[in-house]
Every structure is written in C-alpha cells, then in structure tokens.
Amino acid sequence: MTDKKKLTLKDIAKALNLSVSTVSRALKAHPDIANETIELVKKYAEDNHYVPNLMAVNFRKSRTYNLGLIVPEIVHHFFSTVISGAICEANGQGYNILVTQSNDILNVEEKASQIMLNGSVDGLLISISNETTTGEHLQAFLDEGKPVVQFDKITDYISCPKVIVDDFEGAYQATKHLIDQGYTRIAHIRGRTDVKNACDRYEGYLKALKDAGMPIREDLVKCCTMITEDEGYNFTSELMQNDNPPDAIFCITDLVAFGSLKYLKENGYVVPNQIGLMGFSNWMISQTTTPTMSTVNQYGYEMGRAATKLLLQLIKDQDLDRADTTILKTELIIRESSMKQK
C-alpha cells in the first residue's frame, strides 16, 4: 500500500533540505547540479516512489501526450486494425490514444473533435464520416496549431498529411484479375458517389475494363448507400435479372460481396464457375465463406502506424509543414470465389 497522497517535489525538497528547483533539476540530471546531489535526490525519489504529477507537467508544457483518433465505426474489421496499429505506434512513442467513433454522422464527428480540441489531445487522426465534406472542425485544429492527419476516408479541403490505400490500383488489379480469369461481363457494386474511396475503386474498375478493351455497361454498375449485406444481396438480384447478366461481380467491400454470394447460392448459381466474385478489404469473413472470397487487403495496421508516425512527427517538429499524401500499396488476395476452372 503506497501512501494515499502522492509525493511532490516540494515534499522531497523539504525532506532533503533543498529547494524545489534543485530537486526538479536533479531529477533530470541537469548539468548544473552536483553529482552527489543528483544521486541523493534520485535515491530519495526512488525509495519513496516519487512519480511526477503528469497533469501538472502537461499543464505547464501545455502538452497532453494524447492523440485523438476518430473513425466512422469501431466495430469494423478494417478500422479495428487501423486502431491497433495506431495504438502500437503511439504507445511506443509515449503517447496514448483517445478513440471515438462518428457512426458516419457529421454532427457526432464535429462534437467529438470539438471536445478533443478543447485540450484533450495534441493532435488528431481521423477517417471522416460519409457526411463530412468541407470539414471546418478539422480546420479548427490546424488553426490552433494542433496537427491533423487524415487516413482512409479523407477530404481534400483540409491541408494536412493523408494516408490512404491505393484504392484505384487495388480495384484495377481486382478487376483485371477477374478479366484474366476469363470473365467477360464484369459488374460492379460500388459505394456512394460522394465518397472518394468508392469513386477511386470505381475508376480502377473502369480503367481495367478499358485497358482490356471491354465495353463499359452502365447497367452492370449498382450504387450502395449503406454498404450492407442486404444491398449486396438485392443489387445482385437486380443484376442477375438483367437480359444480359454479368458473369462476375466486383463488390465495394467484403460484406457486400457476402450478400451477393448469398443471393447467388440461394438461386443456384455456382461461384466461381458460373459467376466470379471479388470483395475488397480482407475482412475476416472473407476467409469463412464457402467458397472463400477473393479480396484486396488494405494493410490497416500499417496505415494506423503510418498515420500516427506522421502525426507525431508534426507534433514534435512544429515547423514541419507537410500536406502530402502517402499511398499504401494494396495486396490482391486470390481465393476460391474468383478461380474459374478453365
């Protein structure tokens, strides 16, 4: 049982008949202080379990050693890997991470960042909500000299470093893979037109078709708003009712692909031989479906680490003024759902 009241510099000073400032400096082994004194103070502090009062130190330095982290949703495989990476990097550099979620609601995101800005954190890591466009609440951070790093879902209205995956290239590779497998009528169930990732993936899809000299058919593109299993299911139903239905579907994310798979299996389509399927994001579920789902891995953990590393750089070197975009490679993961037997 330690004492109820924590030891302060003052207590040590009194006990050792020194001044507070000497004690303070001794503990930091300041060159001005005699070695004996340093030893003495350090020993006393050690023996009596002196722990500096972080709140006082932080207040003095106006630093919190906390980083804010806002994601749309915590219960989401990809984001949880990002959080994990961020925490790893932050803890390694002596920072804590303060996590919150916006549930893709702008209002919630604004409130959360407002609270964090009011002195809870030294900087912000954020993946914006679907509703966020301009982002004055992020600008407010910059205006107060607190750096911001955006990741995954970003807005270009704010001038700060960004870390994203190469959605375009990932989607291009995914689509190209389907083409290479011999599929010829490739549909795409995409995400919202006002969300950058979704657009990039769509562009990657288009480019792959073009490069292969395939026609672009608007009737083979469906647009999710909520990115749910149900949307995958229902859009697949619509697609298959087409006069000239697709023989492969590239979905914006694994969950949607799962919904798609469900519809196809329920209706007697054989995946991958009749219909090829690709997801995106490499959720854990993509390994547990039958057939297993081909997908694109996004390296969330690395993204979390990279974004945090950037933010800490900006915090430690206030003069640094970066606003570049780090683009992480994706990885095509080929599983059963796209392996047409030739």
Place this chain on the structure above:
Amino acid sequence: MTDKKKLTLKDIAKALNLSVSTVSRALKAHPDIANETIELVKKYAEDNHYVPNLMAVNFRKSRTYNLGLIVPEIVHHFFSTVISGAICEANGQGYNILVTQSNDILNVEEKASQIMLNGSVDGLLISISNETTTGEHLQAFLDEGKPVVQFDKITDYISCPKVIVDDFEGAYQATKHLIDQGYTRIAHIRGRTDVKNACDRYEGYLKALKDAGMPIREDLVKCCTMITEDEGYNFTSELMQNDNPPDAIFCITDLVAFGSLKYLKENGYVVPNQIGLMGFSNWMISQTTTPTMSTVNQYGYEMGRAATKLLLQLIKDQDLDRADTTILKTELIIRESSMKQK
C-alpha cells in the same frame, strides 16, 4: 481563422475591467454575481470564442475526464463491440476513452496501466490478459483512489465491480441445445484451465451433460491454449480419430468452431446431420460460414456500457464502495450448424 493565442480569463478581465475571479464566476452564473455582469461577460466570451483551457481546469481539479480501457486485443469482434459501448456511454457523460491493448501479455498490460495511472485517467476499465493472475497493477489504481471496473476476463484478487456474461449458463444452454437436438456424444474444445471464462463454460457444459444423464467422457474434451482456428482444426482431427468419436462439438469460441468446421468439411463429415457444431461469442464469421454457425451471443456493447456506467458512478461518488459482480444474460443463437434433421 481564430487567433493563434487562446483567450484566457485574464484577457476577458482586462478587457472588461473586472477581476479574473469575477469573470470566472460570471461564466458559471454564480448567484453572487449581478445579472448584468453575467450577461456582459458571457456575451464577451461568446463573441470572442472563449474556450476554457481544459488542461488548467483539470489540473486544478485533478480530474482528467478520461477513462482508461485495456483489452487483450482490439482486432477482435467481441472486444470491439465492448469498446464501442464503452465509448458511447463515456462520451454521453462527457468523458473520453483512452484505449489500449495488452496482446495478452502481462508485461504490456502492466506498463499500459502504469502509464494511465500516472495521471492520464480518472479510472480504469479492464479485461485482463491470460497471463494476469493477481494484478498488483490494478490494486495500484485503487490505492490511489482511482476506481477500477473489470469486465469479461476478470480476476477475483481485486476488489472492484465486475461485469461478466453468464458463461456458465451460456455454455449450459448451448450444450443443452445440442442434447435437445438429439446429439448424444458431445465433445468440448475448451480454453485454458487458468482462465475463468473458459472454466465457467466448461462447467456449464458438464452440468448440461449431467442434467441429461449423459456420461462425462474425458476423451471428448480438448484444451486450447491460443484459441485459434488451427487448434479447432487439429483438435477436431484428434477427436474424430477417437474409437468412439463425438457426434457434436461445442467450441469455446466461433473461431475455433470455424477451424473445426473446416476439418469436418474437408474430411467429408456432414454438418449438422452427422456432426453438430456450436460456437460461442457470435462473431460476424458465424453468419458467413456454410452451414451458418449456431453460437451464443454475449452482448458486448451492453457490457461496455454497463461497465462504463459503473465506473463513472464510482468516479462521481467516491464514497460509493461497490465490489459486486454484474452478470449479463447471454442469448442462444440457433443457426444451421446445430439443426440436425430428425
């Protein structure tokens, strides 16, 4: 663009020719202060975007308005739902959550809690690592008057409120369900013998067998150490090589059940007609397997909220001295893997 330097009480006082304390009180609408003054100060503060310096306030009150949250693993469906619930409850009451993970390593958990104890948080929510037994690092919190609430994975060495799910009852129901379906040789792939949840589930399994007058066969119980898909796969292989193999397997968690399913399918066993299967925890993957996996839902979100609510009670009412255990009900989720056709 707001000003670079933030407005302080002093600034307002100077501008309005008042004293700092008057301004301070006016902003809180203290009854001593004249209404006109209150209006005046509030208006000025509003117009000039005065925001109190939280670090100073917190330092003064020695409160951080942060809660620590330590889980073994963030990238884990159950824990992410707990985190989500905790954040919801905390934010609702004006608190932030500082998340970290132990990776089931005691040493990491100790360091993380040490850092948090040093003034980053007002209290701690923790689900301990597999390696944690006594938990002096948790006692250290209590010794400093900072409340702790344990959840899910707990140790009884620490006297504090605990929130757990009824693992015993959940496992009992799961096993009973298998029995009710007509399975007669029910195996159990359990977790570590030094982890409470695992033991409780094992006990629930035993009790259900006993209540049904079924024999307890030690050769039908396997013990995981890492709780992985591979363990599920390998132990199922061992079980099926038994002279008198099981006709149903109840697994400690969905991931293990998935490994088990994989082995069974690869080796031509038909689930659920030949072999019944039950998981635990209701991970998302339990919905995506073929057949879909019966499981036990743990209401992680509610657990997170409940634990946080308790912690905030303890923080706000320091005299309160609770050390009771809240036991949340589980929910049996019956899917295809256990629905033997009779």
Place this chain on the structure above:
DNA sequence: CTGTTAGCGCCTTCAG
C-alpha cells in the same frame, strides 16, 4: 456583489 490572495505541481529565468 466584487476584488484580493493564495495555491494546484512543476519548470525556468534570473540572481547569487
């Protein structure tokens, strides 16, 4: 009703 004073715990000039 308002102002003065003091202090939270620590750090940092500035003097000796």
Place this chain on the structure above:
DNA sequence: CTGAAGGCGCTAACAG
C-alpha cells in the same frame, strides 16, 4: 552549484 521568484490558467476561500 543552488535558491528565490514568477507564472502556466483556473478556482476558491476570505475579505470587503
């Protein structure tokens, strides 16, 4: 080499 003094921004007695 060490101490005294001042202040970070805010709150809370204690006086008027």
